[in-house]
Structures are given as structure tokens and as C-alpha cells.
Amino acid sequence: MRKLIFSALILIGFYMSTSAQSKKIKHVVLVGFDGFGAYAIPKAEMPELRKMMEQGSYNLHVRTVLPSSSAVNWASMLMGASPTMHGYTEWGSQTPEIPSLTTTKNGMFPSIFNAIADKYPKAKTAVVHSWPGIGYLIDKKVVQHVYNMQDNEENTLKKAIEIIKQDKPMLTFIHFDQPDGVGHGAGHDTPAYYAELKNVDKRIGDLRKAVKEAGMEQETIFIVTADHGGIEKGHGGKTIAEVEVPFIAIGPGVPAGNQVTQPMVIYDIAATITWLLGADQQEAWRGKAIKSFQK
Numbered sequence: 001m002r003k004l005i006f007s008a009l010i011l012i013g014f015y016m017s018t019s020a021q022s023k024k025i026k027h028v029v030l031v032g033f034d035g036f037g038a039y040a041i042p043k044a045e046m047p048e049l050r051k052m053m054e055q056g057s058y059n060l061h062v063r064t065v066l067p068s069s070s071a072v073n074w075a076s077m078l079m080g081a082s083p084t085m086h087g088y089t090e091w092g093s094q095t096p097e098i099p100s101l102t103t104t105k106n107g108m109f110p111s112i113f114n115a116i117a118d119k120y121p122k123a124k125t126a127v128v129h130s131w132p133g134i135g136y137l138i139d140k141k142v143v144q145h146v147y148n149m150q151d152n153e154e155n156t157l158k159k160a161i162e163i164i165k166q167d168k169p170m171l172t173f174i175h176f177d178q179p180d181g182v183g184h185g186a187g188h189d190t191p192a193y194y195a196e197l198k199n200v201d202k203r204i205g206d207l208r209k210a211v212k213e214a215g216m217e218q219e220t221i222f223i224v225t226a227d228h229g230g231i232e233k234g235h236g237g238k239t240i241a242e243v244e245v246p247f248i249a250i251g252p253g254v255p256a257g258n259q260v261t262q263p264m265v266i267y268d269i270a271a272t273i274t275w276l277l278g279a280d281q282q283e284a285w286r287g288k289a290i291k292s293f294q295k
Contacts, residue, residue: 035180037229056250080285
């Protein structure tokens with residue numbers, strides 16, 4: 001009898017501790033910088049990003065899908081699957097070139113936003129994007145707030161801060177088109193590229209400040225990532241500089257200075273965020289939750 005009571009107490013304690021942990025994470029802010037190659041981080045002057053790495057968890061060897069281009073990788077990140085499954089296969093895909101293997105009632109491959117809506121029907125979600133091409137990957141019947149800022153980085157930042165403070169979405173996805181533009185213009189791994197990364201770093205700091213001012217910091221996982229890197233003035237190829245991107249997370253339960261060495265592909269991001277928010281994986285996904293980012 002004593003053994004039975006003891007076992008029951010252990011189970012109750014475990015349930016309470018895991019429930020308390022899950023209740024801490026009420027928001028995820030996912031910030032994606034187009035063309036931000038992980039190769040650049042060791043040489044970049046980015047104090048805000050380095051602070052995130054010192055105080056949180058990170059993996060600087062996350063592999064993209066091929067081609068190492070924008071729409072195909074943003075789709076894979078948000079949809080938790082490879083291009084042959086969701087069907088978006090090119091830099092500027094607006095509709096699937098290959099019919100999606102499965103679709104929701106709205107006719108799109110299930111994304112992270114569907115996973116959240118299925119679990120939390122009343123939850124607010126938001127997308128603020130600089131590059132207009134992101135809009136074709138978002139089911140606007142599921143995401144309540146979608147803002148196309150037409151390649152204006154400062155307006156993207158302002159709108160994202162406004163949404164975080166006013167609406168406090170469960171998931172906010174913010175897309176910035178830089179440093180990709182500088183990569184195409186001046187080239188990757190150039191002084192101009194590293195100068196632009198200082199602006200990237202400032203935007204990270206401004207967004208983290210917004211989360212704190214919104215009173216969400218103790219309930220939010222803040223993530224920085226990208227869709228691809230680059231080489232010379234382009235991307236889309238198979239070099240490590242093009243196919244490795246960062247994933248850096250900070251927030252409740254995220255161990256400090258934790259370099260995650262577990263192999264990670266860009267479509268693991270949807271599964272990881274869904275797990276953090278306590279939602280269920282979509283059946284069609286092939287990504288897996290990388291749980292070593294959080295205790």
C-alpha cells in the first residue's frame with residue numbers, strides 16, 4: 001500500500017511539474033532574416049544575438065532544403081515537411097509546383113498555424129512580413145493578422161512591435177528581407193554584409209524589448225532563424241555557406257549557453273515550436289521536435 005501511495009505521489013508531482021512548465025510557454029516569437037547565413041555569426045558584430053546565445057540555446061548548423069532559396073525554405077519551415085510533400089519548390093513559389101500531398105479544408109498544406117488552431121481555436125496568431133512572397137505561403141483563413149509591409153524593413157519592425165504589444169499572439173512570425181538584399185547587391189561575407197548585420201542585430205534587440213514591455217518575457221520563447229545563407233552574390237546552391245542557417249532560442253526553461261549538436265533540418269522548426277506550445281504535430285509533417293533546446 002505504501003509503495004502504491006508513493007508511486008501515485010511521484011506521478012502527481014511529475015504531472016504538476018510538466019503542467020507548470022507547459023503553462024510557462026504561452027507565446028512564441030519567430031523572427032526570420034532572409035539570407036542570414038550561419039557562417040557569418042562568428043565574425044559578425046552582433047551583441048544582441050551573442051547575448052541570446054550566452055543566455056539561451058543555439059544550433060548554427062541547421063540544414064536548409066534544396067534549393068537553398070526563399071519560398072521553398074520558408075514553406076518547409078512553416079509547414080514541417082520537405083518540398084516534395086508541400087509542393088513549393090522554387091525561390092518565388094506562389095502555388096505548389098507539385099500538388100501538395102495533402103491539404104486542409106482551405107486547400108493548403110497544413111502549417112504550424114493549423115496545428116495551433118486545432119489545439120487552441122481561440123488563439124491569436126500573426127504574420128508580419130517584409131518580402132511579399134511570404135504572403136502566398138500563409139493561410140489567411142487561419143492566421144488572424146497578416147501584414148505585408150512591401151519590402152520596408154522599418155515598417156515591418158514597427159508593425160511587429162505594435163502587434164506584440166497590442167495583441168500578444170500565441171505565435172508571431174516576423175520576416176525581414178535583409179540581409180538578403182545586401183547579399184545580392186554587395187555580396188555575402190563582405191564589409192557591406194557585416195554592416196547590415198548590425199541593423200539585423202538592432203532589430204533583434206528592439207523586438208526583445210517589445211516582448212519585455214508587453215509583459216510577455218517570462219512566458220515567451222524568442223527565436224531567431226533564417227531561410228538560407230549565400231555565397232558571393234547569390235544562393236540556391238549546395239555549399240555549406242548556402243545551406244546552413246542559425247536557430248537561436250531564449251526564454252523560460254531554455255538552458256544558458258547551450259550549443260545544440262543534435263542534427264536539425266529547417267522543417268524541424270515547425271515541430272519544435274508546436275511542441276513548445278503544447279499543440280499536436282500534423283500527421284503530414286516529417287519534421288521532429290528538437291527538445292534539447294529546452295529543459
